Amino acid sequence: MARTSYPALRVASIALLIAIWAALVRFGVYRFGFIPSPWSVLVAAAAYVTDRDFFLDAASSIYRVLAAWGASAVIGIPLGLLIGWKRWFSELTFPIVELLRPIPPIAWIPAGILFFPQIELSVIFICFIGSFFPIVLNTIAGVKQIDQTYFRAASCLGANDGEIFRDVVVRGAMPSIMIGLAVGMGINWMALVAAEMIAGEHGLGYMIWESYSLARYPRIVVGMIVIGIIGAGMSAGIRFFGRKMVPWQRSLIAS
Amino acid sequence: MSSAGLSIRHVGKIYMSRQGWTQALDDCSLEVPGRGFSVVVGPSGCGKTTLLNIVAGFDDLTQGEVRLDGNRIAAPGASPRPGPDRVVVFQHGGLFPWMTVLDNVCYGPVIQKKMTAAHAREAARRMLASVGLSGIETTYPGDLSSSMRRRAEIIRALIGGPKVLLMDEPFRALDALTKSVLHEFLLRLYDREPYTIFFITHDLMEAIYLGDSVSVMTTRPGRIKQVLGVPLPRPRSHKMLGSGTFLKLKEQVTEAVHEEAVKAFMAGERELAR
Amino acid sequence: MAKVADRVLNEAEASSPTPGPRTPPVPVSRLSLGLRAASYQLISIALFLLVWWAISTIPWAIRIPSPIEVVSAAARLDPQTFLDDMILSTWRVGLGFVIAAAVGIPLGIAIGYSPLVRDLIFPSVELFRPIPPIAWIPLAILFFPLVEGMIVFLTFYGAFFPIVYNTVAGVSGIRATYIRAGKSLGASEWTLFWQIVLPAALPVIFTGLHIAISVAWLMVVAGEMIANRGGVGAMTWQAYQTTQYPRIFVGMAVIGILGYLSSLVVRLVARIIVRWEQ
Numbered sequence: 115m116a117r118t119s120y121p122a123l124r125v126a127s128i129a130l131l132i133a134i135w136a137a138l139v140r141f142g143v144y145r146f147g148f149i150p151s152p153w154s155v156l157v158a159a160a161a162y163v164t165d166r167d168f169f170l171d172a173a174s175s176i177y178r179v180l181a182a183w184g185a186s187a188v189i190g191i192p193l194g195l196l197i198g199w200k201r202w203f204s205e206l207t208f209p210i211v212e213l214l215r216p217i218p219p220i221a222w223i224p225a226g227i228l229f230f231p232q233i234e235l236s237v238i239f240i241c242f243i244g245s246f247f248p249i250v251l252n253t254i255a256g257v258k259q260i261d262q263t264y265f266r267a268a269s270c271l272g273a274n275d276g277e278i279f280r281d282v283v284v285r286g287a288m289p290s291i292m293i294g295l296a297v298g299m300g301i302n303w304m305a306l307v308a309a310e311m312i313a314g315e316h317g318l319g320y321m322i323w324e325s326y327s328l329a330r331y332p333r334i335v336v337g338m339i340v341i342g343i344i345g346a347g348m349s350a351g352i353r354f355f356g357r358k359m360v361p362w363q364r365s366l367i368a369s
Numbered sequence: 370m371s372s373a374g375l376s377i378r379h380v381g382k383i384y385m386s387r388q389g390w391t392q393a394l395d396d397c398s399l400e401v402p403g404r405g406f407s408v409v410v411g412p413s414g415c416g417k418t419t420l421l422n423i424v425a426g427f428d429d430l431t432q433g434e435v436r437l438d439g440n441r442i443a444a445p446g447a448s449p450r451p452g453p454d455r456v457v458v459f460q461h462g463g464l465f466p467w468m469t470v471l472d473n474v475c476y477g478p479v480i481q482k483k484m485t486a487a488h489a490r491e492a493a494r495r496m497l498a499s500v501g502l503s504g505i506e507t508t509y510p511g512d513l514s515s516s517m518r519r520r521a522e523i524i525r526a527l528i529g530g531p532k533v534l535l536m537d538e539p540f541r542a543l544d545a546l547t548k549s550v551l552h553e554f555l556l557r558l559y560d561r562e563p564y565t566i567f568f569i570t571h572d573l574m575e576a577i578y579l580g581d582s583v584s585v586m587t588t589r590p591g592r593i594k595q596v597l598g599v600p601l602p603r604p605r606s607h608k609m610l611g612s613g614t615f616l617k618l619k620e621q622v623t624e625a626v627h628e629e630a631v632k633a634f635m636a637g638e639r640e641l642a643r
Numbered sequence: 644m645a646k647v648a649d650r651v652l653n654e655a656e657a658s659s660p661t662p663g664p665r666t667p668p669v670p671v672s673r674l675s676l677g678l679r680a681a682s683y684q685l686i687s688i689a690l691f692l693l694v695w696w697a698i699s700t701i702p703w704a705i706r707i708p709s710p711i712e713v714v715s716a717a718a719r720l721d722p723q724t725f726l727d728d729m730i731l732s733t734w735r736v737g738l739g740f741v742i743a744a745a746v747g748i749p750l751g752i753a754i755g756y757s758p759l760v761r762d763l764i765f766p767s768v769e770l771f772r773p774i775p776p777i778a779w780i781p782l783a784i785l786f787f788p789l790v791e792g793m794i795v796f797l798t799f800y801g802a803f804f805p806i807v808y809n810t811v812a813g814v815s816g817i818r819a820t821y822i823r824a825g826k827s828l829g830a831s832e833w834t835l836f837w838q839i840v841l842p843a844a845l846p847v848i849f850t851g852l853h854i855a856i857s858v859a860w861l862m863v864v865a866g867e868m869i870a871n872r873g874g875v876g877a878m879t880w881q882a883y884q885t886t887q888y889p890r891i892f893v894g895m896a897v898i899g900i901l902g903y904l905s906s907l908v909v910r911l912v913a914r915i916i917v918r919w920e921q
Binding site for chain 3: 120121123124125126127128130131145146148149202205206207208209210213214215216217218219220221222223224225227228229303304307308311312319322323325326331334335337338339341342343345346349
């Protein structure tokens, strides 16, 4: 596969996209007449990001995502470590995890509203479901891929069970845990948008739905873009944090 | 007989598996005198690693006993427990990839509470410098060459002053040139401070060059078939590799091992035919 | 050396095969090992049901229906509408998934193969990626006059990105050695593609398909909950709105099972088509 690249084309690509979008809307091709035009979106964007509502919505969504993500990490990582490390614990708890896993977070929404009549908690609960399973599964995989040699080396050097857990299990699983946290964050965002749309009170997802019901259509696209940017930003943040936590990772890939 | 050293007496090991039971070791006996360098050779699958695992405490035995400096460390029914008195240098590398070299080397003494962290770091630095490995303390094992990694792992094993150093084909994955560098390294370390060493390998030249005695293990079920003393003087040098004594020893060992290798091959053929 | 071999052979034939052990082996039967594993699983599930039941009976804990209520709600479902809902959801997922594959795989191959196509199209694709598929729902409602169209668009959109990304990765990640080997054996561009590039990329493409079908299921449930026109997602949402709470859990279980089955189907197809990689 050739390694040439055409940087000018990349810029042109995006410009082309916007141009096609504008044209489709302008000429009412098929039902594109119902879609807001790029220009109207830009105007609405300028209005929204300077509005107080924006900060409220963004802060609300970010808070929920972080709370859910933090909770799923605090519960999921120790659970995953134990399941991966001790066979008896895995046999006892893993079947339940596998049973609940195929149910997507969105399907939990009615149940979530049932459990937690408060909207805030129910949204956080749905997000929690979203990030919980990737974190647990990746943590388990992280423990399982640790070479038996390292456990033996640690025993040889005099480590007891607790020290092996701290120095071998946790640290050896760290790269996978970081991957799980990153994936979990991504799914968390998706779950957040769904939960806020269906059951929310404020927040970016709710804002999109509200814009639709109030027929303020350009705001819909503004909301989508804002969600995209903040979501991407948080994922990048997690990845950065992940790399910091695993300074030897580069070497692992090399060897 | 002095009680120092490693004493393996009539060790037997039976494995249970889904296919039934297999006898890995049968009446293995071997004496490694205190501060002696003993090498075990044998065909693949003969049980050398099983024997080492039993001595190390990773596995239990069904028969016999193992004594280290007079104390019984393995017996039937006793649960196996590895420990810092018999550290292992592993075949595929046992340095923790997520710790720097310094942290790796310090790990044993600090965990065993033999030294404070600061004291251990100082001792580790000194030891690494004494073997020409200073400068890699803050490097991660993944960034080191394989020869440096092996050397660092040996230092990690020795810093705690183990009663016996167990080496599980440690140089197997290295190319010939790197291997000879490591042979020199190990021999100079041994000259400086003779530990009790129990070394297994399939490389016959390596066995004779390094050891005081070469024990040949039969194919499964493993037994010590023959023990040849190595009358070469220490310190060893590679000039000895061409000497008459060396070549004669090599011929003897090769003959003994080859016979076992053929048996193992035949047994494998019979397995396939079944 | 030949003499040694002869001697060994004679000895082997003369002696009988491995004699009995000197110490009796520990009697651990295979049956008991298997039973132990199965019983652990049963205990685990039983424990789960017990905890569930306990929470449902305590009045001040979160309100859930008990396992028994859920099972009886499942029994009381009208089989015809239930089947209709399942088929509808499956149809919507299947259609969107197939369209996404039909569009996404060729696109991914084009992007992976040609740097020109890649730099022309990929930046736009990348731009869409951070936006969660669910966020598209209001726009989709505006755009598609029919609810069916909207829902199928959602499943399509959800499945599209994993398929494209994995196809690109699969095609561009092929070891150069394979391509060189093919060329040195005289393969034409056409043969090179169909016999080397595509088969080599298939495992990664199937991983993409596997991810895509799960996302498609996610999307169908979301779309059905919002549009409320049939399907298992709608059934679950309606159960909430009509306060038939045990039915919610029946719906969840059905969604989970159908999602699991659909990804199983993809994995089975993968195993058949990609015979050489186990």
